[in-house]
Every structure is written in structure tokens, then in C-alpha cells.
Amino acid sequence: MTAYVLRRLLLMLPVAFLVTVGVFLLIHLSPGDPALIILGEDRSPQAIAQIHQELGLDKPLYVQYVIWLGHIGHGDWGRSITTHQPVATAITERLPATFELGLTALLWSLLVAIPLGTIAAVRRGSVADQVATGITVAGVSIPNFFIGIVLIFLLSVSLRMFPFGGYVPFLQDPLESLRHVALPAIALGTAGAAINMRFTRSSMIEVLNHDYIRTARAKGASWRRVVFVHALKNALIPVVTIIGLQIGGIIEGAVVTETVFTWPGVGRLAVESIFNRDYTVVQGIVLLAAFSYMVANLLVDLAYAWLDPRISYA
Amino acid sequence: MSNAPAIVAAQEPIRRTPVALLELMRGHRRVMASFVLVALLFLVAILSPVISPHDPLGVSPDNSYLPPLTPGHVLGTDELGRDLLSRILWGSRVSLPVAFVAVAVGLFGGGLIGLVSGYAGGIADLLLMRLVDALLAFPGLILAIAVVAALGPGLRNAMIAIGIVAVPVYARLVRAVVLQLKQMEFIVATRSLGATPLRLVLRHLIPNLLNPIIVQVSLSAGFAILAEATLSFLGLGAQLPTPDWGQMINSGASFLNNDPWLAIVPGAAISITVYSFNLLGDSLRDALDPRLRS
Amino acid sequence: MAFAHLLEVDDIHSHLTVKDGTVSAVNGVSFTVDAGETLGIVGESGSGKSMTALSIMRLLPRSGSIVRGKVTFKGRVLTELSEEEMESIRGTEIAMIFQDPMTSLNPVYRTGWQVGEPLRIHRHVDTRTSIKAAVDLFKKVGIPDASKRVGEFPHMFSGGMRQRAMIAMGLSTSPSLLIADEPTTALDVTIQAQILELLRTLNRDYGTATILITHNLGVVAGMCDRVIVMYAGRVVEQGRTEDVFARPEHPYTWSLLRSIPRLDADEHEPLKPIDGSPPDMIRLPTGCKFTPRCPFAIARCAKEEPELLAVRDQLSRCWVTQGGVTLDGADLG
Ligand SMILES: Nc1ncnc2c1ncn2[C@@H]1O[C@H](COP(=O)(O)OP(=O)(O)O)[C@@H](O)[C@H]1O
Ligand code: SF4
Ligand SMILES: [Mg+2]
Numbered sequence: 001m002t003a004y005v006l007r008r009l010l011l012m013l014p015v016a017f018l019v020t021v022g023v024f025l026l027i028h029l030s031p032g033d034p035a036l037i038i039l040g041e042d043r044s045p046q047a048i049a050q051i052h053q054e055l056g057l058d059k060p061l062y063v064q065y066v067i068w069l070g071h072i073g074h075g076d077w078g079r080s081i082t083t084h085q086p087v088a089t090a091i092t093e094r095l096p097a098t099f100e101l102g103l104t105a106l107l108w109s110l111l112v113a114i115p116l117g118t119i120a121a122v123r124r125g126s127v128a129d130q131v132a133t134g135i136t137v138a139g140v141s142i143p144n145f146f147i148g149i150v151l152i153f154l155l156s157v158s159l160r161m162f163p164f165g166g167y168v169p170f171l172q173d174p175l176e177s178l179r180h181v182a183l184p185a186i187a188l189g190t191a192g193a194a195i196n197m198r199f200t201r202s203s204m205i206e207v208l209n210h211d212y213i214r215t216a217r218a219k220g221a222s223w224r225r226v227v228f229v230h231a232l233k234n235a236l237i238p239v240v241t242i243i244g245l246q247i248g249g250i251i252e253g254a255v256v257t258e259t260v261f262t263w264p265g266v267g268r269l270a271v272e273s274i275f276n277r278d279y280t281v282v283q284g285i286v287l288l289a290a291f292s293y294m295v296a297n298l299l300v301d302l303a304y305a306w307l308d309p310r311i312s313y314a
Numbered sequence: 315m316s317n318a319p320a321i322v323a324a325q326e327p328i329r330r331t332p333v334a335l336l337e338l339m340r341g342h343r344r345v346m347a348s349f350v351l352v353a354l355l356f357l358v359a360i361l362s363p364v365i366s367p368h369d370p371l372g373v374s375p376d377n378s379y380l381p382p383l384t385p386g387h388v389l390g391t392d393e394l395g396r397d398l399l400s401r402i403l404w405g406s407r408v409s410l411p412v413a414f415v416a417v418a419v420g421l422f423g424g425g426l427i428g429l430v431s432g433y434a435g436g437i438a439d440l441l442l443m444r445l446v447d448a449l450l451a452f453p454g455l456i457l458a459i460a461v462v463a464a465l466g467p468g469l470r471n472a473m474i475a476i477g478i479v480a481v482p483v484y485a486r487l488v489r490a491v492v493l494q495l496k497q498m499e500f501i502v503a504t505r506s507l508g509a510t511p512l513r514l515v516l517r518h519l520i521p522n523l524l525n526p527i528i529v530q531v532s533l534s535a536g537f538a539i540l541a542e543a544t545l546s547f548l549g550l551g552a553q554l555p556t557p558d559w560g561q562m563i564n565s566g567a568s569f570l571n572n573d574p575w576l577a578i579v580p581g582a583a584i585s586i587t588v589y590s591f592n593l594l595g596d597s598l599r600d601a602l603d604p605r606l607r608s
Numbered sequence: 609m610a611f612a613h614l615l616e617v618d619d620i621h622s623h624l625t626v627k628d629g630t631v632s633a634v635n636g637v638s639f640t641v642d643a644g645e646t647l648g649i650v651g652e653s654g655s656g657k658s659m660t661a662l663s664i665m666r667l668l669p670r671s672g673s674i675v676r677g678k679v680t681f682k683g684r685v686l687t688e689l690s691e692e693e694m695e696s697i698r699g700t701e702i703a704m705i706f707q708d709p710m711t712s713l714n715p716v717y718r719t720g721w722q723v724g725e726p727l728r729i730h731r732h733v734d735t736r737t738s739i740k741a742a743v744d745l746f747k748k749v750g751i752p753d754a755s756k757r758v759g760e761f762p763h764m765f766s767g768g769m770r771q772r773a774m775i776a777m778g779l780s781t782s783p784s785l786l787i788a789d790e791p792t793t794a795l796d797v798t799i800q801a802q803i804l805e806l807l808r809t810l811n812r813d814y815g816t817a818t819i820l821i822t823h824n825l826g827v828v829a830g831m832c833d834r835v836i837v838m839y840a841g842r843v844v845e846q847g848r849t850e851d852v853f854a855r856p857e858h859p860y861t862w863s864l865l866r867s868i869p870r871l872d873a874d875e876h877e878p879l880k881p882i883d884g885s886p887p888d889m890i891r892l893p894t895g896c897k898f899t900p901r902c903p904f905a906i907a908r909c910a911k912e913e914p915e916l917l918a919v920r921d922q923l924s925r926c927w928v929t930q931g932g933v934t935l936d937g938a939d940l941g
Contacts, residue, residue: 018448026464137596141589143540143560145547146581149567153574211711217667218706219726219777220699222692233716252453256544260567271548274463282463289456297451308716 004305008298016294020072023287024065027279038081072287078280080273087284091266097167098265101257102250104181105189106243112193114239117200121235122227124205132197139194144253148187148260155183165261184261188253192246199242204235237307241300248296251289344597351590352532359406368397370404370557382575389579392562393569398576401557402583408558409587412473412551413538417531419477424484431485432492433515443489446482454479458541462550469542469558472551476541480534487530491522525602532595536588543584559584611683613640614817615664615785620677622663629890633659633672635841638916643784644815648832648849650822650864652886656841657821658707661787664819665704666694682784699726703778707790709770713762720746720758723777730781745776749806768799775806779814786810787819792827804831825864829853837861840887840897847922855934857924859904862935896927904928904935 035051036043052058056067071078077087120132156164162183170177207213208231216230246253254267262268266285273281358365367386374395382390382398389398431442449457461475462468495515545551546560554561559580566576622634633656641647649657662668664679666686679686681702686694698704703726706712714722723745724738733741739758746754749772762770771791778786788807792800808831811818820831828835828849835852837845837860845858856862863882884901893899895910902909908927916925929935 014444015447015451018444019451022448022452023460026460137592138585138589141536141540141592142585143543143547143563143581143588145544146563146577146585149563149570149577149581153570153578157570157574211706211708212714214667215706215712215774215777216714216725218665218698218704220695220697220729221725222695225729230714230717234714237716249453252456255455255459256548259548270459271550274459274467274550279463282460286452286456286460286463290452293453293456294451 005302008301012294012298019290019294020069020287021065023283023290024068026286027283028061077284080278080281082276082278087280090269090281091284091288094264094266094269096169097263098250098254098258098267100170100177100181101184101188101263101265102254104185105253106192106246108185109189109192109196110243113196114200117197118204118227118232120197120201121204121208136194136198140191144187144191145256145260147190148184148257151183151187165263167264184257184263187260188257196239196242199239200235203238204231207231207235237304240303240307244296244300244303248293251285251292342597342601344593345601348590348593348597352594355406355587355590356410358403359410362403362407366400366403368400370396370400371555372396379573390575392566392576398579401562402579404557405559405562405580405583406587408469408552408556409539409542412469412542413535415473416476416538416542417480417534419474420480420534421484421531423477424481425488427481427485428488429492432489432496433512446485449478449482455541455544458545459550462545467550467553469552469556472542472545475545476538479541480538483530483534487526488523491519491526495519495522529595529599529602532591532598536591536595539584539591540588614643614682615641616680617664618678618680620660620663620679621675622659622668622672623675624659624669624672626671626890631889633841633889634663637843639836639843639846641785641817641819643817645834646811646818646820646832648820648822648828648835649838650825650828650835651838653823654886654889655838657838658789660838661704661789661819661821664787665698665702696730700730700781701783702785702787703781703783704787704789705771705774705778705791708794709767709774710794712774713770715762718759719762719765719773723758723773723780726777726780741780742776745780746773748779749776751776767795768802771795771803772806775810779810782814783816785817785819789821790823807831840889840892842897842925843916844898844925845922846916851921857919857922857929857935858926859902859928859935860898
């Protein structure tokens with residue numbers, strides 16, 4: 001197992017290198033000189049040159065990259081160009097809100113997807129199955145910001161069932177927290193629910209055709225036992241893959257939903273920072289998003305090996 | 315947000331003529347229905363200057379916030395009194411071309427990478443595929459946002475960004491088909507005769523790619539429209555006063571209390587458009603992929 | 609309680625819906641099994657052996673259904689039971705093991721857990737007790753190192769060991785009837801012999817009646833009291849094994865026996881194909897289904913289908929033998 005983990009990590013290295021290069025170049029490709037953003041009105045050539053020196057922008061690009069990478073490695077992600085707050089702090093302050101939203105959305109999507117996907121698979125070809133398949137294609141076609149807006153209109157503006165936006169930390173008041181996170185989580189989780197349901201369904205259909213399902217039936221196991229004990233554990237192995245990737249993609253999903261619900265998370269910070277041309281913050285968030293996605297990919301592979309006894313670690 | 319490449323098993327060179335495609339639609343009702351939907355959307359985009367009842371940019375403060383089904387304004391008007399139907403119709407002239415260009419960027423960029431990678435093999439393959447891996451290491455929307463952040467907001471940059479997101483799928487797809495072709499007997503045979511197989515590979519590449527590409531293009535067109543709407547909604551795509559659906563939802567969201575249709579109508583337009591493309595891709599995949607046939 | 613027979617299969621017809629039509633996979637099959645007896649079912653691949661067994665278990669694939677007929681087991685009409693009642697019979701009264709041990713065990717559960725499962729389902733014992741029972745069962749079926757191997761996953765077992773585990777699972781509740789559907793087809797010759805020996809011992813020691821499905825005539829000769837020969841979803845011959853082997857009364861059985869060089873040459877020699885190809889089950893010929901391949905066919909054969917009737921010591925579905933002719937092949941060369 002250790003050897004397997006090491007090998008996977010080794011394979012990740014070149015990709016991680018390219019990712020950091022890409023993120024690093026982001027700031028240098030972007031139009032506009034950070035010095036100008038920092039200086040605002042006072043744009044004397046001396047002041048600009050001084051800022052360039054402070055930021056190390058006068059050195060060759062590859063030197064800048066190495067220095068930057070060293071800082072990133074030591075947890076120094078630079079300072080926000082606009083607020084001068086350390087980027088790492090700005091992001092970590094916002095992470096809990098994003099995680100609460102993302103994980104609630106994931107939970108919601110699984111609560112919908114696994115039972116419905118299983119039912120669609122068990123009754124494949126039935127009207128219920130066809131309706132479910134139609135809904136899954138719709139689920140990935142409707143933009144989640146639009147789902148958010150419709151939910152706000154229906155449940156918040158019209159029926160006043162849920163409050164609009166406003167993040168309450170879970171540890172502070174769990175119940176209030178859930179009430180506030182409900183709408184954005186449903187909006188964010190719907191596309192995921194559609195994808196997960198489709199995955200569960202096709203995986204379940206495949207599993208139900210296996211000989212060992214017939215063996216279980218021949219033992220006298222009821223359909224319910226066959227589906228939920230014998231089939232589901234097998235069927236969920238591939239589903240775990242996409243769940244892992246969805247956890248890794250929490251920041252991505254948060255960008256739009258947080259904007260719609262004015263949710264004080266990392267996603268909204270990213271959008272705000274783009275408008276403020278606060279490239280150090282954008283850079284930090286992009287890097288974090290890419291790395292959490294890569295790590296999720298890795299963990300998914302490991303989980304796969306752990307869940308499926310047939311896969312050897314060699 | 316990424317679509318797994320839909321590789322259709324092709325054991326021998328196949329040719330699909332438009333006639334075969336018509337044949338396909340006759341046999342598969344879902345393909346037919348979604349194809350008609352997509353064709354209608356293109357028709358709307360082409361004809362919108364003719365069929366729009368009003369100027370999409372024509373401000374008329376006296377007529378602001380008219381509800382849907384008002385005579386003369388079937389879908390009502392927005393806060394500046396602009397006719398919503400006309401703006402929706404003209405909006406298709408933003409969404410569809412953006413999707414078209416973005417898919418073209420992904421297809422040609424990714425196609426070239428895949429062709430070189432698959433054909434040359436060795437170190438070129440290794441490097442190019444790590445590059446593709448690196449692109450895939452970014453979640454799709456984050457990559458698009460990063461590119462837009464670097465290039466600056468705007469429709470043109472949004473198109474490039476979405477195209478770059480689509481590159482890996484096509485790169486892997488084309489590479490897989492090229493590798494498959496290189497294994498085929500008739501190509502191996504000509505190589506042993508001393509002929510350069512590049513021409514052969516190219517000649518057989520197109521027909522072999524046609525099926526998976528048709529499926530993938532439909533799916534990534536859906537993705538592109540969705541991504542463009544998202545970027546525009548965030549203010550990173552189309553800029554005012556372009557009548558863009560995502561942009562319209564953004565501004566409409568401010569009036570949810572009293573005039574919800576200002577956000578709901580463009581939202582429905584996006585959803586229907588993306589749904590049509592996804593349905594087309596999905597049904598084509600079912601119809602073309604022999605492994606999925608029951 | 610006394611019943612005429614342990615199992616009575618009466619005129620079963622089972623259909624399967626396939627892409628280009630309906631397959632009448634089992635067509636009017638009738639037979640009985642008595643307590644402690646071993647019945648063989650032979651026939652080429654596709655002749656309906658598995659579908660007959662699955663009809664008894666009421667485990668036909670989704671596309672299949674029993675359209676006519678009756679299965680009675682210990683006086684209960686299985687074909688009329690509710691699904692729940694049927695579940696209480698499967699795995700307790702009737703157990704079934706399948707052809708491919710490689711795919712018949714669930715890859716994500718430990719073997720002991722799977723072998724003990726019938727006890728948990730039907731006897732409501734807890735997991736620990738059931739796994740302890742699995743250790744004993746493993747010993748009984750000759751799996752060495754039983755207490756360690758119950759904790760292993762199926763992929764760590766060889767084919768032969770998996771089939772032993774399947775048999776252990778079948779025996780866990782001491783059923784009165786075991787249906788073994790080609791239990792050795794997927795195994796090496798030496799392993800085949802061991803598994804058959806195991807089945808024979810179990811039948812002798814526990815008095816479990818067995819239906820042994822095979823396409824290997826040698827296996828039938830060595831194991832079965834009586835034998836049924838199936839062709840195109842029909843029983844074409846039925847009788848005591850020694851009678852059928854000594855003097856087949858159906859040309860299909862006759863051809864099968866002739867295709868084995870010497871009966872006792874090699875018990876595990878698979879059935880040699882006989883001339884001609886198996887019938888297209890969707891477009892069966894009228895008359896006797898064996899006509900296109902039958903060396904004895906007469907004009908009537910292609911027009912009318914014969915019934916399964918007594919011919920001397922056994923039952924046969926053939927115009928020629930029913931007419932008094934004996935099949936001895938001397939005149940055929
Ligand atoms: N799952 C299935 N779906 C459709 N047809 C089947 C299926 N399994 C078997 N058949 C058909 O049913 C007939 C009987 O099959 P089977 O009972 O499995 O034969 P045997 O066990 O004697 O080899 C064959 O013609 C076969 O083609
Ligand atoms: S009925 Fe005729 S065709 Fe059929 S087995 Fe007898 S002789 Fe052969
Ligand atoms: Mg069989």
C-alpha cells in the first residue's frame with residue numbers, strides 16, 4: 001500500500017509542477033501592472049520601480065517563479081494587493097463557509113441521488129426510470145445560479161420558508177446554520193444530484209446483472225436485501241470516485257452559488273478579487289482549487305483500492 | 315463539469331455520410347427530437363433580426379416593468395423598458411456563436427495535441443499528455459475563471475477560456491483514436507512496405523473520429539453555453555449592454571421581489587438551449603455506441 | 609408427512625423475450641425427484657437445462673417467465689407461492705450452485721460472511737455464529753485452513769476452492785434438494801473429479817437429493833440414478849441411467865453416446881459435438897425438433913412432433929422407437 005501511495009504521488013509531481021507554473025504565469029500574463037493597482041493615483045516612475053523591486057518583479061521570470069514557489073511552500077501566499085491582508089489568512093477565514101455549503105450540497109445530492117438511482121436501476125425501462133433519466137439530463141442543463149434564483153423566488157421571497165443568504169457558522173448555532181445553508185446547498189447540489197443519480201443507476205444496472213446477485217437470490221435473500229446489501233456496496237464503488245471529485249471541486253461549485261446568495265466564502269472572494277484586480281488572491285484561490293482537486297483525485301484512487309478488494313496495490 | 319470522452323468502438327474504418335445520419339434519426343426518436351430542437355435554436359439565432367418585434371437595445375422608460383403577456387410585449391419589458399422577447403431572441407446570437415467558437419478552439423487545439431501526441435508517441439506524447447493532465451487538474455470553471463482573470467473580462471476572452479477548458483477532452487479522444495488506428499493491420503502493413511502512414515492515418519482519422527466527435531461536440535456545446543452564461547452572470551463574460559442571457563439573469567436577479575420573470579425568462583432560455591444540446595449528445599451516444607445498445 | 613415425490617415438475621413452459629422474438633426455452637418439461645436420489649439432466653448447451661433449474665427456483669432472468677405448468681415440492685405448489693414464501697424455500701429447502709464459481713461469489717464480501725448468510729437469513733443467527741458455522745462447513749467441503757480462509761475475499765480463492773465454498777453455502781441449511789448447474793464445467797479436470805467426489809459424498813452422507821446438470825455424459829454415468837436428456841427445451845428421453853446408457857431409445861441420446869469413444873475412457877471428457885448444429889430456438893422446425901440432424905428420420909418426423917411416451921424401460925420422444933424399432937446402429941455403419 002505504501003509503495004502504491006508513493007508511486008501515485010510520484011506520478012503527480014510533473015502535473016503539480018505544471019500547475020504551479022500555470023498559476024504563477026497567471027499573474028504575469030494578466031493585463032495591468034500590479035504596481036499601478038497598488039499605487040492608484042501616484043504613478044511616479046520611481047514609485048513604480050520601487051514597488052517592482054519590493055515585489056521582485058525586476059528579476060528574471062524563472063527566478064521569480066522559484067522565489068514564489070519557495071514562499072508558497074512555506075505558507076506565505078503573498079498579500080492581497082487591495083487589502084494587504086495575507087492571502088492565506090483571507091482564504092482560510094472564508095473556507096469554513098465554503099465547506100459548510102459544499103458539504104451540505106453534497107449530502108443533499110447523495111440523499112436524492114442514491115435512492116432514486118437505485119430505484120431507476122431496479123425498475124429500469126419503467127416510466128419512473130424514463131422520467132428520472134429525463135430529469136437527470138435537465139439537472140445538468142439548468143445553470144445552478146438559475147436554480148438558486150428560482151429557489152430564492154419561490155422559497156424565500158414568495159413563501160418566506162427560508163431566509164435569504166446570511167451565513168451562520170455551524171458551531172455557533174447548528175439549527176440556524178442549516179436554515180441558512182439550505183437554499184444555497186439545494187441550488188448547488190442539484191446538478192451533482194443529477195450526475196450522481198445517473199452514475200448510481202448505470203453502476204447499479206451493471207451490478208444487478210452479475211452472477212453473484214443470482215447467487216444471493218438463490219440463498220433466499222429478499223430483493224431488498226439483494227439490492228441494498230449485495231448490490232449497493234458494489235455499485236457504490238464507482239460512485240465514490242465522483243463523490244471524491246465533487247469534494248475536490250467544492251471551491252469551483254461555490255463560485256457561482258456564493259455570488260447568488262452573497263455567501264461569504266472563498267468563491268465569492270475569487271469573483272470579488274477578479275473585479276478588484278487583486279491577482280495575488282485570485283492566484284491563491286486558483287492554486288488551492290487545483291490542488292484540492294488533485295488531492296481529491298489521489299484520494300479517490302486510494303479509496304478505490306481500499307474499497308475494492310480485487311484491486312491490488314502493487 | 316468535464317465530460318468523459320465518449321469513445322465509440324471502431325474496429326475498422328467507418329464512413330458516415332449525411333444519409334446515414336438521416337437514417338439514424340429515423341430509427342431513434344430521441345435523436346430526432348433533440349436534433350429538431352437544436353435546428354430550431356439555430357434558426358432563431360439566424361432569424362432574430364427579422365422576427366424580433368423590437369430593438370433589443372431600445373430603451374423606453376415609460377414602458378418599464380411591463381408584465382408578460384402585455385400586448386406588444388409578449389414576455390414583458392425590463393427596468394429600462396426594453397422588450398424581453400427581443401432581448402431573448404437576440405441573446406441566442408451571443409450564446410450560439412460563443413459555443414461554436416469555444417468548441418472550435420477546443421476541437422482544433424485538443425485535436426492537434428491528440429494527433430501529435432498519438433502519432434509521434436515517445437517523449438512528445440509524454441510531455442503533451444502531462445500538459446493535458448495539468449489542464450485537467452483544474453476544475454473546469456476555475457480554469458475558465460483563471461483564464462478570464464488573466465486575459466481580462468469580455469466575451470472574446472470568455473470564448474477562449476471555455477475553449478481551453480474543452481481542450482483535454484478532445485486531446486484524449488483524438489489520441490485514443492490515432493493509437494487505435496496505428497494498431498490496425500492495414501496501417502501496420504503499409505508501414506512495413508515503407509510507406510509513411512501519416513497520410514493514411516489522417517485519411518482514416520476523420521471517418522473514425524466522426525461518431526465520437528459528433529457526440530462530444532454536442533455535449534461540449536451544451537457545456538460551452540452553460541459556461542458562457544455562468545461567466546456572463548458573474549460579470550466576466552458579455553458586458554453591458556449586450557443582450558446576453560447570463561447577463562440578463564444577473565441584472566434581473568435584483569428585481570426578484572416584484573418582477574421575477576426578468577430573471578426567470580432568460581434562465582429558461584439558457585436551460586432549454588443547454589438541455590437541447592445535452593439531449594442531442596446523450597441520445598447520439600446511445601444511438602452510436604454499439605456497446606450501449608440493448 | 610409423506611409425499612409421492614420430493615419434487616414434481618409438471619409440464620413446465622418457460623419463455624424468454626429476446627431482441628428478435630420469444631424463446632420457448634423450456635417446453636413442456638416434466639419429471640420427478642425422490643428424496644436422496646440423484647437426477648442427471650444432460651443436453652447440449654442451449655437446450656434449456658439451466659432455464660429448467662431456474663424455473664424450479666423461480667429465478668428466471670428479467671426477460672423470462674413461467675407461462676404454464678406446475679412445480680410441487682414436498683406437497684407445496686412452488687409456482688403458486690408468493691415471492692416471500694418462495695424466498696423462505698430458496699436457500700433452506702432447495703439450494704442451488706452455479707456453473708461459474710469465479711463470478712458467483714460477491715467480490716466485496718468475505719467468503720465466510722457469504723457462506724454463513726443463509727443461516728442469518730433463515731435461522732436468524734448472528735454474524736459471529738454464522739461465520740463459526742462457515743468454518744465447520746469449510747472443513748466439511750475440504751477447504752484447508754478453514755478458520756483463516758473464512759476471512760478472505762473470493763478473489764483469493766482458486767476456482768475449485770470457490771466451488772467448494774459455493775457447495776458449503778448450499779449445504780449450510782441442510783436442504784433436501786441441491787441443484788447443481790454444471791458445477792464442474794469451468795474447472796480443471798483434476799479439480800472436476802474432486803468436486804464431483806465431494807458431491808457424491810455429501811449425497812451419501814446427508815441424503816440430500818441432487819439434480820446434477822451437466823453436458824458431460826461421463827459425469828452422469830458416474831453419479832446419477834436417473835437421467836433426463838433435453839433437446840430444444842424438451843425432454844427427449846428419460847430413464848434409469850444404466851438403461852439409457854445400455855440402450856438409448858432416442859436418436860439424440862444414441863448420437864451423444866456414439867460420440868464418446870468408450871464409455872469408461874475418461875469420465876471427464878466433455879461431450880463431443882454431434883453432427884449438425886443446434887436448432888435456432890426462435891425459429892424451431894415443425895415436427896420433431898431433431899429431424900434435421902437425425903440419422904433415423906422418417907417422413908412423419910418433419911410433420912408431427914412425437915409425445916414423450918414409454919418405450920420399453922424408459923420414456924422417449926421419437927416416432928421410430930415408439931414404432932418398435934431398436935437403435936443399434938449396425939445398419940448405419
Ligand atoms: N438471459 C437470457 N436471455 C435470453 N435468452 C436466454 C438467456 N439465457 C438463456 N437463453 C436462451 O434460452 C435457451 C436455453 O438456455 P439454457 O437453459 O441456459 O441452456 P443450457 O443451460 O442447457 O445451456 C437458449 O436458447 C438460450 O439461448
Ligand atoms: S422422431 Fe424422427 S427425427 Fe425425431 S428423433 Fe425420432 S426418428 Fe429422429
Ligand atoms: Mg446452462
